[in-house]
Amino acid sequence: MTTIDVQALPAGTWSVDKVHSSIGFAVDYMAGTFHGTFGDFDAAVTDGVLTGSARVASVQVPDENLAAHLQSPDFFDAQAHPELTFTSKAINRDRDRITIAGEITIKGHTEAAEITGEISDPIADPYGGERFGLTLRTVVDRAKFGVSWNNPLPSGEPALAGEVTITAELQLSKQA
Amino acid sequence: MRVLGISGSLRRDSYNTALLRHAGELFEAEGAEFEIYHGLRDIPPYDEDYDNEDASEAVARIRAAVRDADAVFFVTPEYNSSVPGALKNALDWISRPFAANPLRYKPVAVIGASSGMFGAVWAQAELRKVLGAIGARVSEGEVAVGQAGERFDENGRLNEPNLEQEVREVVLTLLGDARSAAQTGQPSANRIAG
Numbered sequence: 001m002t003t004i005d006v007q008a009l010p011a012g013t014w015s016v017d018k019v020h021s022s023i024g025f026a027v028d029y030m031a032g033t034f035h036g037t038f039g040d041f042d043a044a045v046t047d048g049v050l051t052g053s054a055r056v057a058s059v060q061v062p063d064e065n066l067a068a069h070l071q072s073p074d075f076f077d078a079q080a081h082p083e084l085t086f087t088s089k090a091i092n093r094d095r096d097r098i099t100i101a102g103e104i105t106i107k108g109h110t111e112a113a114e115i116t117g118e119i120s121d122p123i124a125d126p127y128g129g130e131r132f133g134l135t136l137r138t139v140v141d142r143a144k145f146g147v148s149w150n151n152p153l154p155s156g157e158p159a160l161a162g163e164v165t166i167t168a169e170l171q172l173s174k175q176a
Numbered sequence: 177m178r179v180l181g182i183s184g185s186l187r188r189d190s191y192n193t194a195l196l197r198h199a200g201e202l203f204e205a206e207g208a209e210f211e212i213y214h215g216l217r218d219i220p221p222y223d224e225d226y227d228n229e230d231a232s233e234a235v236a237r238i239r240a241a242v243r244d245a246d247a248v249f250f251v252t253p254e255y256n257s258s259v260p261g262a263l264k265n266a267l268d269w270i271s272r273p274f275a276a277n278p279l280r281y282k283p284v285a286v287i288g289a290s291s292g293m294f295g296a297v298w299a300q301a302e303l304r305k306v307l308g309a310i311g312a313r314v315s316e317g318e319v320a321v322g323q324a325g326e327r328f329d330e331n332g333r334l335n336e337p338n339l340e341q342e343v344r345e346v347v348l349t350l351l352g353d354a355r356s357a358a359q360t361g362q363p364s365a366n367r368i369a370g
Binding site: 064067068069071072073077079149 | 274281308309310311312313314356357360
């Protein structure tokens with residue numbers, strides 16, 4: 001029997017193509033799901049370790065007053081904690097499925113997180129480079145990070161859910 | 177450290193304003209500068225049509241007073257289970273334009289007094305909610321001075337040492353939060369990846 005040791009992520013250093021990537025969140029609010037994104041973010045794979053960060057001040061939602069409220073101490077507190085960050089600790093791959101154990105930091109609180117998703121193998125891009133893709137998703141309990149704002153519905157139930165889905169669509173290009 | 181004090185009551189012999197003065201002594205005992213904002217009565221009803229260069233001078237004054245303070249300390253009565261209209265109205269002016277309003281990230285604390293039994297706890301809760309929505313950094317701690325008519329001596333000072341101690345704890349918490357905010361006032365440029 002032969003075993004093949006396959007590294008979960010491609011070797012070398014890969015940096016995010018910010019134009020063709022996105023980091024966002026989704027949270028149930030009232031009768032539906034509310035979505036937002038972060039316009040300013042970074043991600044990289046270095047020797048098999050994935051790191052990422054997003055600047056809170058770059059949160060993008062359809063209302064400027066809501067964007068300002070999201071940056072305030074009621075939510076992310078951009079002044080005291082300007083970034084959300086992630087670092088992988090262990091990565092497992094099964095064909096195109098990937099599972100990443102790591103630590104996510106929001107509002108200065110660091111919690112273990114398990115991220116699931118898909119990976120595509122490196123391809124040659126039209127610009128003479130090489131790139132691969134990651135589609136990632138995790139669910140966090142925002143209360144654990146001190147992001148506990150809410151507003152009751154007339155029924156007394158909270159309007160904003162506790163579970164938040166964080167998503168990342170990343171294209172990573174190989175660095176020389 | 178400069179602390180601005182705002183009483184939600186306009187009444188000349190207000191228990192809340194007396195409580196604010198007493199809190200002011202405690203701030204000064206901790207080495208902070210303390211100033212009570214007078215002039216809530218002069219602020220007109222919020223009207224977006226006048227939220228421009230035609231805004232009242234009273235509006236510019238309170239916005240500047242909040243902007244120049246390192247922290248703001250609120251003392252509120254409770255009117256009909258909520259925040260007095262004059263105080264809420266002032267906050268509505270201060271909060272515009274929203275993304276750059278002078279209460280954004282400002283350390284604030286809230287206590288209150290009422291002639292009834294409960295010491296304006298509902299008004300305090302609503303005021304904290306409003307301040308959070310405006311973007312302020314709302315400190316932990318609550319002091320509810322109930323039956324306020326019996327809680328002050330002839331000089332208008334709290335006559336119960338335990339109540340004074342509760343106020344002192346909120347004062348110390350706010351000053352601590354203001355010092356922390358001053359240290360982290362500018363967002364870090366550090367990045368972990370890239």
